[in-house]
Amino acid sequence: GAVVSQHPSRVICKSGTSVKIECRSLDFQATTMFWYRQFPKKSLMLMATSNEGSKATYEQGVEKDKFLINHASLTLSTLTVTSAHPEDSSFYICSARVGLAGVPDYEQYFGPGTRLTVT
Amino acid sequence: GESVGLHLPTLSVQEGDNSIINCAYSNSASDYFIWYKQESGKGPQFIIDIRSNMDKRQGQRVTVLLNKTVKHLSLQIAATQPGDSAVYFCAERLSYGQNFVFGPGTRLSVLP
Numbered sequence: 001g002a003v004v005s006q007h008p009s010r011v012i013c014k015s016g017t018s019v020k021i022e023c024r025s026l027d028f029q030a031t032t033m034f035w036y037r038q039f040p041k042k043s044l045m046l047m048a049t050s051n052e053g054s055k056a057t058y059e060q061g062v063e064k065d066k067f068l069i070n071h072a073s074l075t076l077s078t079l080t081v082t083s084a085h086p087e088d089s090s091f092y093i094c095s096a097r098v099g100l101a102g103v104p105d106y107e108q109y110f111g112p113g114t115r116l117t118v119t
Numbered sequence: 120g121e122s123v124g125l126h127l128p129t130l131s132v133q134e135g136d137n138s139i140i141n142c143a144y145s146n147s148a149s150d151y152f153i154w155y156k157q158e159s160g161k162g163p164q165f166i167i168d169i170r171s172n173m174d175k176r177q178g179q180r181v182t183v184l185l186n187k188t189v190k191h192l193s194l195q196i197a198a199t200q201p202g203d204s205a206v207y208f209c210a211e212r213l214s215y216g217q218n219f220v221f222g223p224g225t226r227l228s229v230l231p
Contacts, residue, residue, distance in 0.1 A: 042127075095162075110162035
């Protein structure tokens with residue numbers, strides 16, 4: 001099946017620094033990637049949608065200057081949390097979707113998640 | 120039993136019994152639904168899906184039922200096993216090509 005990886009799986013950073021999270025589709029090309037945020041014991045909240053080669057579309061309330069998303073290739077999207085603060089600590093999950101030519105577009109394949117802790 | 124409150128709703132079942140996890144979705148126009156399983160510290164895993172033109176779909180040990188009249192989705196797990204312990208999310212797609220919206224999740228605990 002389609003595999004999505006994330007790196008790192010866990011990261012601890014100091015307040016004020018920036019951290020980059022990578023999301024890769026390992027065995028398929030992802031025309032669209034999604035970034036979600038999940039607080040403890042809560043559901044997944046969509047942060048943004050990124051299409052390869054174009055600017056990401058952010059959900060309402062998500063600061064685009066704080067959460068920088070780059071989708072430079074069909075297999076890699078990155079999320080950079082800039083000037084991180086303790087309230088940014090969360091579980092960040094990416095998912096990838098293939099276009100109609102491959103796996104049915106309605107399936108999303110999720111990465112294992114990255115736990116960010118800002119101290 | 121099932122409880123709802125400040126904590127994630129939890130369903131506790133005996134090993135070997137059948138589990139039924141319920142989900143109320145929000146949009147009557149949603150055309151596609153997926154159930155995901157999330158184990159602690161991991162990303163969601165696809166379990167089963169159903170389109171809005173169906174009312175039932177069966178997989179291996181799992182069945183999804185869709186009642187569009189009351190906007191209700193359920194996941195039935197037969198002969199629940201300890202490995203089924205996880206948080207289960209339903210997700211609805213508002214329309215073709217759109218994103219999925221996730222439900223609040225239900226924690227399934229399998230008792231020995």
